[in-house]
Amino acid sequence: MIGASVGPNDILVGKVEPRGEKELTAEERLLRAIFGEKAREVKDTSLRVPNGEGGVVIKVDVLDKDSGDELDPGVNKVVKVYVAQIRRIQEGDKIAGRHGNKGVICRIMPSYDMPRLEDGTPVDLIISPLSVIARMNLGQILETYLAYAGITLGKKYNVPVFEKYPEEKISQELISAGLSPSGKSQLYDGRTGDAYDQKSVVGIGYILKLVHMVDDKVHARSTGPYSLVTQQPLGGKARMGGQRLGEMEVWALEAHRAAHTLQEMLTLKSDDIEGRTRAFQSIIKGLKIPEPDIPESFKVLVKELAGLSIDISPVGLREGKAIEGELEANIEETPILSAVQPAATIISDASSAADDIQEEQVVDEEAEKLLDIKEEI
Missing domain, CATH: 2.40.50.150 (RNA polymerase II, Rpb2 subunit, wall domain)
Structure with missing residues (x-):
């Protein structure tokens, strides 16, 4: 009804x-x-x-x-x-102008805390000047100048798309309106009343509220569904997906040297199947979270390369385990060397020396040397 x-x-x-x-x-x-x-x-x-x-x-x-x-x-x-439904504009909602100058509202302040002009008029919106440098859409600046002059003079300007409107003409309109030809005005801090060090661009701009609102996007997930192929969390609020950590987010963590956080994001919180299960159990039992394993995305890459007849195997890992096994075997076979396990390089050198030396007296001398080295360590 x-x-x-x-x-x-x-x-x-x-x-x-x-x-x-x-x-x-x-x-x-x-x-x-x-x-x-x-x-x-x-x-x-x-x-x-x-x-x-x-x-x-x-x-x-x-x-x-x-x-x-x-x-x-x-x-x-x-x-x-x-x-x-009626929604009031709030922090997190998206707004935009007519020049691709879109952005998200980061804070809504009382009007008495906003910067003010000399006559006490507060500004309605503050836009970061860095956005103009990044997008190079100078049309929004020219619109701000010309609209400010038009409001003051009670005039309307018709500027066709792709048609140049000379800056000298804009400056002349500003002068006619009794404004600064540079288009800049002195602003004062709404909280302290002090003037800012530099003048700022102040004018009129056409701003629209977009359909992307924070109420539709707010979402949280602890665990949820994973992709069958990559074993990474699905995307999207409707599918109870996870938060995407994209290429640029990785750059940000690298810039902050947050290596452990980055490793956790790319393994335990993503597609390390065994690691995330162990981490979940460790959190429940209050234990230390174990080290992550190889992520599933790397295994998928290996399978794709195998389809191109390119074989990839973790040689370093295999060699490391083999060397570790040989060292353990040598330690078990050589009782003299069991006392100096902390020095791995010394163990390997001494084990080969023990195989070559036959006389018992020489072996005893080698053992004494190794024990002296252990005491020094």
């Missing part, structure tokens, strides 16, 4: 679908005989308000093929329900 208030998971359009037929029991056959088609098993496929949304129903459209409406093949009727 138009004007009704609806909330999350409220039914907007009731709809059921019959379930697949199966062999009926005696009780089900009796119910079917008494109640007829009403006793059939059905599945609820009603149109509901999505999670986290709501509002007031403002319009309902019913499209029917029998009424002459054009619908997709196989579709007989479509019901459209329009739900609206």
